[in-house]
Amino acid sequence: MPINFIEELRWRGMIHNITPGTEEQLEKEMTVAYMGIDPTADSLHVGHLVGVMMLKHFQQAGHCPIVLIGGATGMIGDPSMKSQERNLLNEETLRKNQNGIRIQLAKLLDFDSNISNIAILVNNYDWIRDYSFLNFIRDIGKYITVNYMMSKDSVRKRLAADAKVGMSFTEFSYQLFQGYDYLFLYENYNCRLQMGGADQWGNITTGIELIRKKVGGKVFALTCPLITKTDGSKFGKTEAGNIWLDKRYTSPYKFYQFWLNVSDIDAEKYIRIFTVLSKKEIENLISKHKLAPHLRSLQRSLAKEVTIMVHSQEDYEMAVKTSTILFGNATSSFLKQLDKDTLENIFVGIPQFEIFKESLSLGIKAVDLLVDNIHIFSSRGEMRKLVQNGGVSINKEKLPIFDHLIDCSYLLRGRYILVQKGKKNCFLLKVKSS
Numbered sequence: 001m002p003i004n005f006i007e008e009l010r011w012r013g014m015i016h017n018i019t020p021g022t023e024e025q026l027e028k029e030m031t032v033a034y035m036g037i038d039p040t041a042d043s044l045h046v047g048h049l050v051g052v053m054m055l056k057h058f059q060q061a062g063h064c065p066i067v068l069i070g071g072a073t074g075m076i077g078d079p080s081m082k083s084q085e086r087n088l089l090n091e092e093t094l095r096k097n098q099n100g101i102r103i104q105l106a107k108l109l110d111f112d113s114n115i116s117n118i119a120i121l122v123n124n125y126d127w128i129r130d131y132s133f134l135n136f137i138r139d140i141g142k143y144i145t146v147n148y149m150m151s152k153d154s155v156r157k158r159l160a161a162d163a164k165v166g167m168s169f170t171e172f173s174y175q176l177f178q179g180y181d182y183l184f185l186y187e188n189y190n191c192r193l194q195m196g197g198a199d200q201w202g203n204i205t206t207g208i209e210l211i212r213k214k215v216g217g218k219v220f221a222l223t224c225p226l227i228t229k230t231d232g233s234k235f236g237k238t239e240a241g242n243i244w245l246d247k248r249y250t251s252p253y254k255f256y257q258f259w260l261n262v263s264d265i266d267a268e269k270y271i272r273i274f275t276v277l278s279k280k281e282i283e284n285l286i287s288k289h290k291l292a293p294h295l296r297s298l299q300r301s302l303a304k305e306v307t308i309m310v311h312s313q314e315d316y317e318m319a320v321k322t323s324t325i326l327f328g329n330a331t332s333s334f335l336k337q338l339d340k341d342t343l344e345n346i347f348v349g350i351p352q353f354e355i356f357k358e359s360l361s362l363g364i365k366a367v368d369l370l371v372d373n374i375h376i377f378s379s380r381g382e383m384r385k386l387v388q389n390g391g392v393s394i395n396k397e398k399l400p401i402f403d404h405l406i407d408c409s410y411l412l413r414g415r416y417i418l419v420q421k422g423k424k425n426c427f428l429l430k431v432k433s434s
């Protein structure tokens, strides 16, 4: 039996706001819904995943999802919840970005099997490109008052943030373009529902208003909550920046670690939002986790599911292997027996430094190498202290004294040395190929 979409989202904690009548519409017939993504980079990040998961459940419930790539709106920049005017992106960048995003979406939604509710990808550049300004403000602008547009949170907040700088007419008009997209999809794809993050409510309701006034149609909105973290920091970001879905920007190992490191409370929330595990499976995982929280079994399941969904089974396995080697009790002899490819793969996600082989040939004091050459300690004192506490290891073996001699015999497969500083920091020294 197909799932009930709204019920599904409800127990997963994925509904922030919903227009009256949405549920009845979905029960009545197979419905088309869309969500838009502005292609500001050539990869999605984990923040985008929430919306994509909504579409995934929507498709699994038998309805038809449309992903709209905002080729046109991306050229304007959504002012929603942004405190500053955005940079304009050019056409070439947007096109490159679209292609990257398309490939990622194809892994998450079903775009190609022979089902009646196959996912559809559209680009609003296709219908906005040739719309003349004069026609647009005559056909569309006439239906929406400035008063109405000004009352939106996205506009009010921005004007309040810095009244002197203000907001350009360009960004002010963003909601009209998104409103027009909804009208276009309503008329051409029979789209009745628009979904998005909580910050999209204002833009979505402008579309509802436009469709009601211009063509007398009734359409709906559904938003999901902004994802929060218990410690108050921003979801989806680390010190190193966004967590991307593209391997080139965030290795599967780092991606896996990101989910592994969430707090217990967040893990309970995220596993509902970011995986398709059933209610029963999730409840079981949570009760099992509560018996022995220190084992982090809930985080492990979360990290496993999301890594396999976004990357692959092999990437997941490699990420686990890497984590065991870096943080688990893998031994030095285990490390030594790994072949070059495995080592290369394992080390993709960790900071790397290049060293000259010659500098090792006569042996170099660890302190000279790590403090003076590659600066992973700020001072000799800092390193000495940590070594005394047993907190520095080379190839998984504790460094006995801080001026211990390191030579070529330390090179794994003749190329690498793994350095660990404290519990969490790993570095890879790599011989420069001359």
Ligand SMILES: N[C@@H](Cc1ccc(O)cc1)C(=O)O
Pocket (backbone or CB within 6 Å): 035, 036, 037, 038, 068, 070, 073, 078, 124, 177, 178, 179, 181, 182, 200, 203
């Ligand atoms: N405004 C949305 C993207 C979007 C663009 C066009 C639309 O029609 C819908 C949504 C965002 O920034 O997240």
